[in-house]
Amino acid sequence: MSDTELRQRLAARFREVNGDHPMSAADDAYVSEQFAELEAVCAGRGSGDAARRLMLEDLLPLPGYLRSDGAEMVPRDLFSLADEAGGVERLEAWFTGHWADPAEGKAEWAAYLSGQYVCLHSVSPATIRRKDRLTAAIAAVADEPGDPRGPWAERLHALVDELDRLEPAFCAYDRLRFGGPTSRDLFVDAMRARFPRPRAAA
Secondary structure, three states, rough: OOHHHHHHHHHHHHHHHOOOOOOOHHHHHHHHHOOOHHHHOOOOOOHHHHHHHHHHHHOOOOOOOOOOOOOEEOOHHHOOOHHHHHHHHHHHHHHHOOOOHHHHHHHHHHHHHHHOOOOOOOHHHHHHHHHHHHHHHHHHHEEEOOOOOOOHHHHHHHHHHHHHHOOOOOHHHHHHHOOOHHHHHHHHHHHHHHHHHHHHHH
16 A cells, blocks of 8 residues: 555544544644654654554554644654553553453543544553543532632642643644533633632632
8 A cells, every 4th residue: 555545544534533624723833832743753663654554453543633734643652652562562452451441441442542632741541540530530529619718729729730730732623523622621721710729819
């Protein structure tokens, strides 16, 4: 299969997963800052075509974004989990083994392969699980509001701050493909607006 055919197949798979939404100039700028072109990440590790084949074979995650010019944008640490697992062929078993429930591990593997874990600066089983725990904890604390100047507020803001450190800013394109607000919108920005820090409230 030619380079052009591989690119076309990968772009088609990407749109099957994410829908066909436009990327604005602001989206392109954000993605170029946060991610890297596939060919650049593959430098010294083989060709981009080899990585494209692995993506199409469900052995590596799809690109996080397709920029307006068609560039496949991926995390700079795209290969880090495969390296930690001991190779691409061992990655699935290593990855899913981080969940006690095999069904949950399989679901997270599918989500990882989709390339849609653009909600984390660095994607790994540990950060995925931590993000899930943080969003659940933030929702639980927010449902039982307490003294905005006491330990309750300190706990809430500590959770929100930790999630803030895990997550990038997202872009408008993300809200199109996810069909609504992002986890940052819901659990960081909205929480800070709803429960301002005491100094901000003053």
